[in-house]
Structure formats: C-alpha cells, structure tokens
Amino acid sequence: MDDSDRPQPAVQHILPSLSYAAAAAVPQENPFNHNLFLQQQIFADKSNRLLNLIQSTKGLLEEIRETNASKPWQTYYPSVQMPVTAATSGSAMSASLNPLRRSTSFQSDEDLSASLPLQQRPQRSHTFTSAPGSPQNSHAPADASSVGRLIELNVLKLDLKVGNYAKDNDALLRGLERNTIAHLLDGRIQQSAKHLDSLYQRVSDKSSKVLITGDLNAGKSTLVNALMQRTILPVDQQPCTSLFCEVLDAQENEGQEAVHAIKDPLTYNRQDTNTFTVVDMRHLEKFMNDVIDGYEDYAQLKVYCTDRRLVNDSLLHNGVVDIALIDSPGLNRDSVKTTALFARQQEIDVVVFVVSAENHFTLSGKEFLWNAANEKTHIFIVVNRFDSIRDKERCKRVILDQIKQLSAKTYEDADELVHFVAAGSCLPEIIQGGDLPADFLRLEECLRSFVLEKRCKSKLAPAKVYLENILSDVSILSESNRQMAADELAKVRLELERGEPEYQETLVRREMVLEKVDRLSEETCTLIDSMTREKLTNAVDDIENTVSALVPWNGLLHVWQYSNDLRYVMADLFVDRVKSCETEAKERTKGAVNDIHAMADDASPASQDATTLFSKPDPSRITTGKLKDELALSFTDVFEVQDKLGVASVSLGAVTMFSSKALGYKSLIHSVFDITNTVGVSNVRKWAVPIVTAAGLGILVYIAADMKHALARKTARKLRGHIREGTVVHDEAMRITRDVRRVFKSNAWEIQNRFQREIEAHERRRAEQEKAAKDGEQAVVYFGKVFDKADELARWVAAVEVEVEERKVKA
Numbered sequence: 114m115d116d117s118d119r120p121q122p123a124v125q126h127i128l129p130s131l132s133y134a135a136a137a138a139v140p141q142e143n144p145f146n147h148n149l150f151l152q153q154q155i156f157a158d159k160s161n162r163l164l165n166l167i168q169s170t171k172g173l174l175e176e177i178r179e180t181n182a183s184k185p186w187q188t189y190y191p192s193v194q195m196p197v198t199a200a201t202s203g204s205a206m207s208a209s210l211n212p213l214r215r216s217t218s219f220q221s222d223e224d225l226s227a228s229l230p231l232q233q234r235p236q237r238s239h240t241f242t243s244a245p246g247s248p249q250n251s252h253a254p255a256d257a258s259s260v261g262r263l264i265e266l267n268v269l270k271l272d273l274k275v276g277n278y279a280k281d282n283d284a285l286l287r288g289l290e291r292n293t294i295a296h297l298l299d300g301r302i303q304q305s306a307k308h309l310d311s312l313y314q315r316v317s318d319k320s321s322k323v324l325i326t327g328d329l330n331a332g333k334s335t336l337v338n339a340l341m342q343r344t345i346l347p348v349d350q351q352p353c354t355s356l357f358c359e360v361l362d363a364q365e366n367e368g369q370e371a372v373h374a375i376k377d378p379l380t381y382n383r384q385d386t387n388t389f390t391v392v393d394m395r396h397l398e399k400f401m402n403d404v405i406d407g408y409e410d411y412a413q414l415k416v417y418c419t420d421r422r423l424v425n426d427s428l429l430h431n432g433v434v435d436i437a438l439i440d441s442p443g444l445n446r447d448s449v450k451t452t453a454l455f456a457r458q459q460e461i462d463v464v465v466f467v468v469s470a471e472n473h474f475t476l477s478g479k480e481f482l483w484n485a486a487n488e489k490t491h492i493f494i495v496v497n498r499f500d501s502i503r504d505k506e507r508c509k510r511v512i513l514d515q516i517k518q519l520s521a522k523t524y525e526d527a528d529e530l531v532h533f534v535a536a537g538s539c540l541p542e543i544i545q546g547g548d549l550p551a552d553f554l555r556l557e558e559c560l561r562s563f564v565l566e567k568r569c570k571s572k573l574a575p576a577k578v579y580l581e582n583i584l585s586d587v588s589i590l591s592e593s594n595r596q597m598a599a600d601e602l603a604k605v606r607l608e609l610e611r612g613e614p615e616y617q618e619t620l621v622r623r624e625m626v627l628e629k630v631d632r633l634s635e636e637t638c639t640l641i642d643s644m645t646r647e648k649l650t651n652a653v654d655d656i657e658n659t660v661s662a663l664v665p666w667n668g669l670l671h672v673w674q675y676s677n678d679l680r681y682v683m684a685d686l687f688v689d690r691v692k693s694c695e696t697e698a699k700e701r702t703k704g705a706v707n708d709i710h711a712m713a714d715d716a717s718p719a720s721q722d723a724t725t726l727f728s729k730p731d732p733s734r735i736t737t738g739k740l741k742d743e744l745a746l747s748f749t750d751v752f753e754v755q756d757k758l759g760v761a762s763v764s765l766g767a768v769t770m771f772s773s774k775a776l777g778y779k780s781l782i783h784s785v786f787d788i789t790n791t792v793g794v795s796n797v798r799k800w801a802v803p804i805v806t807a808a809g810l811g812i813l814v815y816i817a818a819d820m821k822h823a824l825a826r827k828t829a830r831k832l833r834g835h836i837r838e839g840t841v842v843h844d845e846a847m848r849i850t851r852d853v854r855r856v857f858k859s860n861a862w863e864i865q866n867r868f869q870r871e872i873e874a875h876e877r878r879r880a881e882q883e884k885a886a887k888d889g890e891q892a893v894v895y896f897g898k899v900f901d902k903a904d905e906l907a908r909w910v911a912a913v914e915v916e917v918e919e920r921k922v923k924a
C-alpha cells in the first residue's frame with residue numbers, strides 16, 4: 114500500500130521551504146548537491162507529515178487537559194497487577210511493561226498493517242489494576258504475592274525522587290492522593306505540550322542545530338575549532354566556556370563575520386542592534402573570561418564566521434542545510450548551567466557528546482544521556498584526548514561498554530557514531546596545511562553524513578521517537594483509566610442494583626410503622642381514657658371504706674377537726690388515685706412507645722423518656738386544692754333534718770326494740786295517735802313529756818355515738834357527688850390522654866424523622882452513585898476515544914520512515 118492511498122490525519126499540511134543554503138545551491142550543476150537536494154525533498158515531505166502529527170498530538174494533549182479540568186474523573190496513574198518475583202523486579206520489569214522504551218526500530222513503509230509494531234503499544238487486552246490514589250488502593254493491605262506495579266511511563270513519568278536518597282519512586286507515588294497525582298500528571302502533560310511546540314519549531318526550522326556538549330575540559334571548544342579548521346573559540350585547561358556559543362556560517366549574516374553577544378536569546382534579532390552587543394572576534398577570549406569572572410552578563414554568543422573550505426568538506430558551508438554548531442558550558446560546571454543545557458536539548462537536532470578518553474563517562478554525562486534518550490536514540494559521540502591514552506584498545510572497550518548501557522541505538526551504529534580522536538592534534542596551527550589524521554577525517558565525514566545526508570535520522574528521528582513515546586504514554590494512561598473507569602462503573606451499577614430493594618423496603622416500612630403508630634396511639638389513648646374514668650368514678654367506695662381507719666376520732670369535742678381531717682385525707686386519697694391512673698398511663702405509654710421503636714427496627718431507644726412529656730406542673734396539686742374546698746362540711750351538713758330524722762327513726766327503732774318492731778317516722782306519728790287513742794289524751798299529756806325527753810336524749814346519745822360515721826358518710830357522699838356530677842373525672846381523663854397522645858406524637862415525629870433521614874441518605878447515596886455511574890460511562894467512552902486517537906496517531910507516526918529513504922537515495 115502506497116502512502117498516498119492512505120487517509121491522512123485531518124491536520125493542516127505545512128511544507129517547509131528549503132533552507133537558505135539549499136535555495137542558493139544549484140542542484141543540476143553539482144552531482145553531490147543534486148543528491149542532497151533530492152534527499153532534502155524527501156526530508157521536506159517527511160517533516161511535513163511529522164509536523165502534522167506533532168500538531169495532532171498536541172491537540173490531543175490539550176483536549177486531555179481541557180477534559181481533565183472540566184470533568185469529574187481524575188486521571189489515575191497506571192499500574193499492572195504482577196506477581197513480584199526476582200524475574201519481574203527492577204529494570205527487567207520496567208522494560209517489559211514499557212516495550213516502546215526498549216524497542217524503537219523503524220518500520221517499513223511497504224505494508225502499514227503488517228509493519229505496525231502493535232506489540233510496542235498497549236493493547237486493550239492488557240490488564241491494568243488499581244493505581245496510586247485509586248479508592249480501592251488507598252487502604253488495601255499489602256499482598257506479598259501480587260502488587261499493582263506502576264508502569265514506567267516515558268515522557269509522562271512522575272519522578273518524585275529527590276537526589277539519590279529516595280530510591281522507591283513507586284512507594285512515593287503510592288503515598289499521594291488521587292487528585293495530587295492527577296495534578297502532577299496534568300503538569301507533565303502541559304510540559305509535553307510545550308515540548309511539542311519546540312519540537313514543531315525544530316522540525317519546521319530549515320537549519321540544523323548541533324549541540325556540542327560533554328564534561329568540563331573534555332575538548333568541546335577544541336573540537337569546534339578543529340571542525341572549522343580555524344581558531345574561533347578560546348581553548349583553555351581552565352573552564353573557559355560559560356555561555357552557549359553558536360557558530361554559524363557568515364552567509365547567514367550577509368557574508369559578514371561577527372560575534373553578537375546576547376543577553377536575552379528570545380528577543381535576539383540580527384537586524385536590531387539593540388538586541389545584542391558586537392564583540393571583536395580577536396577579543397573573544399578576553400570577553401569569555403570577563404563573562405566567567407562576572408564582569409559581563411550574557412547568556413549566548415552568535416559567532417558568524419566564514420568557512421573557507423569547499424562545500425564538499427565543510428560542515429557549516431555545505432550548500433544544502435544551514436548548520437549551527439553550539440558549544441556549551443561543561444556539564445559538571447554548575448547546576449544552573451547544566452539545567453540550562455538540559456532545557457536546551459529541546460531546541461537541538463543533533464547531540465555531539467564529547468567525552469574525555471581519560472575520564473570516561475561521568476555521572477553528569479550519564480544523566481544527560483539518559484535524559485536525552487526520551488527522543489534522541491542516536492547520539493554522535495566523540496571520545497577526545499585519545500592521544501593521551503596508552504592502552505587504547507582497553508579504553509575503547511570500556512567506553513563502548515558504557516555506551517551500550519547508555520544508548521543502545523548509538524552502540525548499534527558505533528562504527529559511524531562513536532569516534533576516538535585527538536581534536537587537539539587537528540587544529541590548524543598543529544596541522545599547518547598538512548593532512549588531517551584519518552580518524553578525524555572519518556569523524557568529519559560521519560558527522561556530515563549524520564547531520565546532512567542522514568538528516569531524516571538526525572533531525573526527524575528525535576521528533577518521531579518523542580511522538581512515539583508520548584503517544585505510548587497517552588495510550589497506556591487512557592487504556593488503564595478506561596479499564597479502571599469500567600471497573601468502577603460495574604461496581605457502582607452493582608451497588609445501585611443492590612441499593613434499590615433496600616430503599617423500597619425502607620419506604621414500605623416507614624408507611625407501615627407510621628400507620629401502626631397511629632393505630633397504637635388511638636388504642637392506647639382509648640384504653641387509658643376509659644380506665645382512668647372507671648377508676649376515678651369508683652374511687653369513692655374504696656375511699657369511704659379506708660378513710661375511717663386513717664383518721665383518728667378524738668371525741669365530740671373535736672368533731673370539726675375530725676371533719677377537716679376527713680376531707681383532707683379523702684381528697685389526698687382521691688389525688689393518689691389520680692396519680693396511680695397517671696402512673697399506669699405512663700407505664701402503658703412507655704411500653705407502647707418501646708414497641709413502636711422496636712417495630713421501626715430502631716436499634717437506638719427513644720431519644721427521650723416518654724414519661725417526661727407528661728404535663729407539668731402536676732395538675733393533681735390543683736385538683737387537691739379544689740377538692741378540699743368542695744368537701745368542706747357546714748354546721749347544717751352535720752345536723753341536717755333528714756339526717757336527724759333518720760337518726761330519730763333509728764333512735765325510735767332502738768326504743769321500739771323492746772316491742773321487736775321497727776318503725777319509720779310516719780309510723781311513729783301513727784303510733785303516737787294510736788297510743789293517744791289507746792291511753793287517752795290526758796294520759797298522753799301526762800306521759801308525753803317524759804317520753805319525748807327520753808327519745809330526745811336517745812337521739813342525742815345516738816347522734817353523738819354515730820357522729821363519726823355520719824361525717825364520713827356525708828363527706829363521702831359529697832365526694833361522690835363532686836366526682837359524679839362535676840367534671841373532675843372528665844378533666845383528669847382528658848389531661849392524661851392528652852399527655853399520652855403528646856408522647857405518641859413526639860415519638861411518631863421522631864420515628865418519622867429517622868425514616869426521613871434514612872430515606873434521604875439512601876437518595877443522596879443513590880444520586881451520588883448515579884452521578885458516579887454517569888461519570889464512569891463518560892470516562893469509559895472518553896478514554897476509549899483518547900486511546901483510539903493515540904493509537905491512530907501512533908500508527909501514522911510509525912509509518913514515517915526516517916532511515917529507508919536515505920538508503921534508497923544512496924542506492
């Protein structure tokens with residue numbers, strides 16, 4: 114399948130114009146340049162495709178960031194469930210989890226589907242597990258047999274290590290909250306989007322920037338001078354390069370040699386003399402020393418110089434590509450300069466790493482190369498000062514071994530990319546018109562080839578590798594998050610499914626319980642009302658029977674005292690009866706309330722003692738006061754006629770006991786007439802006085818003897834009348850049932866509230882679960898789309914060849 118048949122990513126095509134140098138070249142006149150010209154056309158086509166892909170990838174990253182900012186789903190850091198064994202621990206495991214990192218071989222254009230390195234990208238079938246910050250991981254016990262091992266991402270890797278002390282980055286990451294992880298990831302994505310901008314600039318830039326870097330005093334400046342065959346940059350055993358020196362062809366400055374010292378590289382404009390200071394080339398060394406000594410404060414030098422060598426030999430003046438050689442401060446010089454150097458990597462196309470044959474790779478050199486590996490798989494390595502090495506073979510072996518560890522791809526192409534030279538012996542003042550040593554000529558040839566002919570490899574490969582790495586990271590992130598969103602979605606759906614019957618059951622139970630509360634309340638109130646009425650109404654009989662035993666009779670002289678005592682005791686006894694009704698009502702209410710709470714499945718008892726809701730102050734006190742007044746006996750009450758007649762009748766009964774005949778007072782009158790008729794009026798008159806006197810005395814004696822009982826009866830009768838005719842029973846029954854009803858109402862309210870809270874909690878939980886389910890559904894779809902997009906872009910990136918064309922041209 115041909116490239117043109119394939120659908121292109123929907124992004125704008127940008128065709129970079131050929132470079133200043135290439136435009137000036139006349140391809141037909143020079144076969145060498147003609148070949149290079151063809152290569153540049155191929156290069157332009159490939160860089161167009163990469164530029165489109167860079168933009169699309171950046172668009173994808175921005176979309177991820179925007180969605181992350183607005184959506185509730187926070188990105189997890191991916192991990193995989195792996196048994197922890199010796200075989201899977203350490204770097205072997207990270208490599209297996211991140212195949213892209215170890216395999217970046219470029220595919221053939223012939224058959225896209227066959228060539229796609231699918232094994233290099235995360236697959237949908239890959240199983241990711243809980244990651245740091247994920248809820249199921251936060252309190253998970255450490256399982257010795259299987260652990261969610263964090264995947265080592267390439268570009269988006271979160272490296273929390275501080276120096277070399279905290280070695281376990283996984284452990285550090287696991288300690289972070291999910292939103293912190295999401296925030297850190299967002300920062301990494303933002304950085305990557307920025308990096309894509311500079312990558313875009315770099316790929317679309319007509320020129321090639323070659324960074325000469327390495328340890329202090331490795332011979333970087335010497336190498337530049339040797340390559341230029343001119344002493345341009347100062348060389349010294351002491352540290353002498355403290356700022357970036359960019360060496361360019363004078364043609365880029367209208368053929369004028371000049372040195373521009375720049376304070377702010379971002380505002381530099383060759384046409385605007387305000388943006389730089391001109392330095393005399395002959396005084397460059399002094400100027401550099403002033404910068405080192407702090408007398409001058411500049412960040413960069415642009416050195417425009419003429420390379421008088423032929424275009425076929427010259428690196429700078431090659432007639433095809435504008436080249437800039439950037440000499441940099443030594444890596445181990447100071448941390449600020451080193452950081453600047455790391456940042457600078459983003460703008461450069463080719464890294465020429467100068468290592469001293471005497472020192473081999475130092476820690477700062479290794480760190481630089483590890484960092485560079487994110488996008489530069491091929492590094493041009495110059496092992497300088499080789500002249501001072503006695504055992505050259507051993508030195509070569511050791512250094513190549515180090516390179517094998519640091520940059521596998523470079524090691525594979527070591528023949529072209531690794532050179533053991535003595536740049537110091539190749540300076541014009543040493544050569545003095547003679548021939549350059551063969552190893553240095555070979556270095557020049559390979560560097561020219563790497564920078565010019567293999568431009569696809571040197572300039573486009575880093576961009577391609579970076580795109581592959583970032584797209585792999587996005588795929589891993591999106592797929593792991595899609596799987597985790599799907600897991601959480603399934604979990605939340607299950608919870609929703611399980612929660613619904615429980616919710617319905619609570620609703621039904623609430624109705625049932627409240628209905629029962631109503632019924633029980635009515636039943637209890639009715640029962641207590643009738644019970645109270647009956648007990649109070651019948652209270653008098655009991656009281657009458659017990660009262661005489663309670664009040665002492667101290668004789669007739671204390672009759673008023675006795676009467677008072679009687680009413681007080683009777684009233685108190687009645688009040689006690691009221692209280693006992695109240696107590697029984699409280700007990701019954703309490704029992705019923707407990708039954709209600711038990712019915713409501715309420716584990717906790719009623720919040721309040723039901724009986725405390727009975728009305729206060731105790732109304733029985735008021736009743737006592739009233740009752741005592743009601744029961745007060747008057748003088749006439751004691752000697753009431755009917756009573757007296759009753760008493761007289763009883764007295765006469767006593768009198769007539771002799772004739773064994775009991776008579777009423779009507780019969781008494783008749784008897785009197787009968788007696789009168791029988792004995793004659795004169796006799797009656799004669800006997801009447803003594804008889805009446807005797808009867809009166811009898812009555813008085815009887816009254817005196819029966820006074821105690823008569824008063825009790827009278828007071829009891831009054832009490833009975835008061836109870837039966839008055840409202841006291843009704844009032845007390847109403848008061849007690851009103852209190853009972855209040856207790857029921859209060860508890861019904863409490864139960865209703867509890868049910869309400871339970872139902873609201875259910876509803877809240879359900880709303881949260883529904884939202885989580887909705888978010889989960891969206892996240893599954895969203896991350897699925899991101900994965901597909903990243904996957905599609907990765908296929909297009911893989912299809913951009915950066916090696917094959919060059920071989921075709923050569924053939």
Ligand SMILES: Nc1nc2c(ncn2[C@@H]2O[C@H](COP(=O)(O)OP(=O)(O)OP(=O)(O)O)[C@@H](O)[C@H]2O)c(=O)[nH]1
Nearest residue numbers: 330331332333334335349352353354443535536537
């Ligand atoms: N023996 C030997 N000495 C060399 C060689 N190349 C450079 N030197 C010496 O090494 C010292 C440092 O050289 P420079 O080119 O200034 O090194 P540099 O890496 O640019 O130094 P800084 O810019 O300060 O980091 C000088 O004294 C050089 O003469 C070489 O091939 N062999």
